[in-house]
Amino acid sequence: MGINIPNSKLCMWLFLGTEIMFFTAFIGSYLVLRMGSPGWPSDPKDTHILVLAGGINTFVLILSSYFVVVAHEAMTEANYRKAWNFLAGTLALSFVFLGIKAVEYYGKFDHDIVPGHIAENDTQALQKLERELIASREGFLTDLVPLRQVSSEQRVGWVGNLDSFSTAIAAESDESKKTEMQAAYESLQSRTDDIAAFQTFSTAVTTYRDSLRKGEIELHAHSEASSEDGEADGHAYGEQVQTVLAAARADKVSAFSGGLHDPHPMVYGNVFASCYFIMTGFHAIHVLVGMLLFGIVLLQGSRLDGQWVDFVENSGLYWHFVDLVWIFLFPLIYIVQF
């Protein structure tokens, strides 16, 4: 009478049914959004999606699924040592998978491919560049005059005119603040080269900002020539963009321009980033849960016995489902382009 499977297995399958719905929501939405967005970013130069990384991860998960299935077979044959070894192999492979995923995520963050951060047209790209330039300038300024409680305007004035800095120190009544200011002043006196570099960079940023507000800047030049700061596909940046990028990458300034990114608009880039992170992020969370399940079994060590057969089987079902989701994520995210 009834279904001849353990209750735990029935429950796991019911749960997997809900998980299918869970991922269908994301994958289905991704498909629909992508189909409805002509010009969706698909060039790997823009998206920084590495097919090799995805392919290796696919192989890693398939191998781990095979290990799980061998482990379950071993459990049914009461070969618990073999089962333990193969489950340990599965856990190791899951670390490999997450490691590769971490490298991919780092690449995304490094290129600022993050939802809400991506410029989608030329104007947004130019404005984003302005914000990054101002942040770089602020970083350089703070390095020269590390007095964050003082306004940037005032600090720029002091850097440009050390006498005014000296006057401000003399007028300062707060002794602790005065000590800090004095230390900063003495440091500045030996950094004339840095001051010159800062002022050149600051002038370039101010010029860029003012031209941007007048609408005088174009992101791309109309010639076919590319330059050192031009984009590789022949669409070189406009002259003013090239000038300010060169200023940001000059000696003594480049150390503060780590947060600067090439101004490259990506139409539908933010939706792409949202979809990418939500699908792969939730998949990675499911991998973590699977690792927890295997960890519970592995912790039994030599105490692993026949009572754990169902647990291993159900954990295996869960893991195979995680593999199944990735089997569809890999072509949809890494390969398909339209």
Added chain:
Amino acid sequence: MADNHEAHSHPPYGFIFVLLCGFTALSWIADESKDLMPSDAALAVVVLAIAVMKATCVLLYFMHLKFERAWKYILLAPTTILAIGLPLALLPDIGVHYYDIDVPQSPIDPHAFDGSDIGSGHSTQDH
């Protein structure tokens, strides 16, 4: 406790694993050969067909569904129907456009930018 494990022969797990690796390699080859494909849609069809084959192998053999009884249909049918229905329901409104579409991200007027100066938070002053 035991399921009907002894009622079928030992599934060829090793062979299935090799098959899955082969399908993965095919996906890779399809990606490398995308310039030879007649269209992007053709590439999509090829790689998704390969994905379906891989998923079938995992479902039938690794997840043991080939050897399970009719309960698998009762369990998975509602899920499958809803999984297919959701994208179909969204398709007409989002996936298909009946009007001339422009890129929805409109250019922002650069003069409207209030641009607080060099992170000071104060109103802009010329330098």
